[in-house]
Amino acid sequence: INVTHELATRLLAAGTEPVSGQQLAEEFGVSRTAIWKHMKELEAMGYEIESVRKKGYRINNSPDSLEAFLVQAGLKTKKIGQRIEYLEQCASTQIVAHQLAQEGAPDGTAVISELQTEGRGRLMRKWDSAKGQGIWMSIILRPELPPHKSPQFTLVAAVAIVRAIQSVTGLDASIKWPNDILFGTKKATGILTELQSDADGIQALIIGIGVNVNQEREDFDAEVQDIATSLRLESGQPVNRRKLVQEILHCLEIYTDMYIEEGFAPLKELWEGHSATIGKAVRARMSRETLEGIAEGITEDGVLQLRTADGKVHGIYSADIELK
Template identity: 70%
Template sequence: MNITVTHKLAKRLMEAEGEALSGQRLADEFNISRTAVWKHIKELEEEGYSIESIKKRGYILKNVPDTLEPTIIQPLLKTSKIGKVMEYVESCPSTQILAHKLAQEGTADGTVVLTEKQTEGRGRLARKWDSAPRKGIWMSVILRPDVVPQKAPQFTLVAAVAVVRAIEEVTALKPEIKWPNDILLNGKKCTGILTELQSDADGIQALIIGIGMNVNQVLEDFSPEVQDIAASLKMASGQEVNRQELVRSLLFHLEQYTNLYIEQGFGLLKVMWEGYSSTIGRSVRARMAKETLEGIAEGITDDGVLQLRTPDGKLHGIYSADIEMKN
């Protein structure tokens, strides 16, 4: 994405965090005239930025437009790698599709794909995912970790911990994780995570983690068939949520926990994951391709496999299933 002088100026105003910046100071920093500064400020206002001009003090950024454009997300991003490269489109079939293409073309480790609207959003098992425009976070993150392909499924669990930490941090809500990839609020799904793999004989070439988060939807934004099971952060909190702040928090935690996992393994993250789990200790029904099992979910292994104990006392490892809570 081409960063213009106008958006570099926006970045500078964001970094000032409410401090007034004089037109002369900005002119000196950007090596342009004060008239040019004024013109760039007007351009930003036309884009939806709210900028106050105070005589003899300068410009103060009051609000930014509700968009996930990199020019707004990146200036306050606190990561060292994830999100340093961002691809943003107003609309696309799916960020996963776009991310796969970028990964094959060699895009950098940590590249993030963001959109305001998905026309063919999807979850696990090719299920359709409602992606209301400008109401949620529709995002894919491309990682290139030096791990064996068998470790790929654990990144879904790592991402789940990052998601709940970000939601807690920004909204003070208390989300739960339903194994393996759903984030729940009051028992209803607000976020789905889809991890896909590009690999060859040499190992993992790219991990593509898709995250779909319902943020500011109201009930009517969801199709009738999912209204009983879907939730948004706004519906749970009663307040509009800042999507930009949420993206920054999510990417920060994803980077922190990904690094922790690569450096120290899954042990500490497993404890964190189980602490947020709505599944562990519950009676569940696990529907798999060839059989359905019922029992108590006792925990997950270091590989992220769900441990299900059936009434006959046997412990089963569940690698992939639809989980239904029974109590």
């Protein structure tokens, strides 16, 4: 174990209440001088540590980092995020997660990176992933389900993320089928679900989640400045990324468990409650054709039902949806 990290976790848990050097020395089985040295190390890492006379140490401010031990301090899950692979930088957390999944990483493993140099969306589109300003994360799940159930996890993840954003920031986002989380028409979050499967079924689902958290408009690449937004831009204040990651992991666990135990029906209802698509006139661009019509709902399998002017209802499995 890393005593410096453990000390940070201990002091963060104590909140504004100082903990005496003597007590910490006893708890960790080291000298008071050693405790003092660890405090200096934490300061070098960007923590603001106050030493309150006669009372002890307290953390007034901690670095805005998503390091595993920080995310795990106060994490309410049993499974998701119990193992976290934290990286300062990588090409894409999806690539890292695929690799870890192949090496047998357990159900619920999360990969989190401060920066992605080749963040990607669907169809290998680029995902702008500015350093330290968003949540760039991939979750490995190993549900015992047939592969055709995997697209539903995108919808389940969308419900989880909208609810987590609601609980941490109070903001109400809406979901555009299948994988965008929006404020108005601007995108704050993208979800990319990928699959490793064989004849026995799903080996691993890799759920990639990109949340724009603290970007200002000029922090986005020029190509997306007009279509992207962040939680900070929406709420007018910076958002604590660590709390949001913890809440996303927590909600993901609640709603994926619900899906696995009760099926898609309760999730369908929650999803429709947050949907920006249902009941609207939309244009659906697919690889071979483009259809226009009214988005009537989603099926029990998460397939979008589009009614065209001739009255026909089309099942849409994969498309880019434009609200008209």
